[in-house]
Amino acid sequence: MSDKEMKFEVALTKLEEIVDKLESGDIGLDDSLKHYEDGMKLLKFCTAKLDEVEKKIEILVKDKGGKVTGTKTFKNDEDSDKLL
């Protein structure tokens, strides 16, 4: 599995499956260890994902024709008139 491509929710589902499998207790030692290792990788992945995104609040800047020309930071409390 590629960490870059995997989605957070996919990882979370896989993690749940692994925990369920481990808790069911009917798998051999080698598989158990493998699952445990996979589970730890997924945990790390999920935790990393939570902090991966940087806080950014942006607004698209458009020209008079409505065409998007770029983005700038959007301030929640910015004077509304300046935005129009």
Next chain:
Amino acid sequence: MQTPKILTVSEITKQIKGLIQQFEGVWIEGEVSNFVPHSSGHMYFSLKDEKSVIRAAFFKNANQHLKFKIQDGMKVVVHGNVDLYEKSGQYQVIVDNMEPKGLGMLQLRFEQLKEQLKKEGLFDQARKRKLPILPKKIGVITSPTGAVIRDILNVLQRRFPNIHVVLNPVKVQGDGAAEEVAEAIKYMNEDGSFDVLIVGRGGGSLEDLWAFNEEVVARAIFSSKIPVVSAVGHEIDFTIADFVADLRAPTPSAAAELVIANKTDLIEKIRAYEVRLTNDLTNKYQTYKEKLDWIRKSGLAMGLKRTLEIFKERISNAAKSPAFLRPKEKISQLKQEVDEYESKLAITIGHFLENRRNEIKVLQGKVESLNPLKILERGYSVTLKLPEKKIIKSASELKKNDEIEVKFANGTINAMIK
């Protein structure tokens, strides 16, 4: 005697036309029948009531801005001029405006579009997509001013402090608003970096919310590859956009709550998995340790014991051999034999120890490789003889009716030997 004046058909028609044309700018109420939309864009139909019928023509230049669809049986009020069509001698109303009677025009248009899009499958539950739990980039399509964007951003940031939101500012009411909203949805799709879109505006009258009832917006939402959450007006307001969207939020704040999970909740969830993942193994760690100890002490001892038993047997066999009957002749032979056994035993024990050492190393390695979280084995059990709780290493240590305790990874059972 006066000769009666003879008129041609055209002459009399012209005179009648003149009279009829006095009915200018009239309002007529009636029921539509025989409605025929022509491919040219012109529309022909009759208006009738209980007693009478009048033909009507609604030309393309006049009907192109009509906001609803004309159907037979519909009660309408038309505005226009009555005229005479010389070629057929028929009079008809040339309609320049039409409004539905009873139901408001916008309401009618809403119902009609809703019906049409429903038939086309734009509202199908099956096509509604699940929203991602953790969207990397959230697109918001609404007015950059007012409470809506503020509410959305406040809720989003409260739930997830490090969030990436991009606002696509659009007009949300008035002329061109629907087209702007639709265009924005397309733009966000073309951009390709968004995981979810919120499309919405605050509350208002049916007219205020109208852009979200336009077909162009409905189609744009339908074509969106990114899941769309609609948040239009208040809880009681339903728009066409709401029906097409993957998820309808009752308010803009609710939309923000729907598009991203609470970070604290997610952290807790992950932590719970971590506890389960390690607890399960840690709970069984003791069993694994016992297994290691067992191999270290008893396993090794058993191996040695077995080897010694073989050796003893050889000695006793040797004692019965002719060497003892004729010691002088055979004594050196026996000595040699014992030497051989000794060296064999040394080799055997050496191998045995080497093998056990390797086994222990492997097992230790497995335990250590998973430190510090501690590991656990699976599928082994330990048998203890009761009441002294002595670990049983061999079947021969037990006899019928002995009571034993069997330890499993997640519990113990007591049993009796049959």
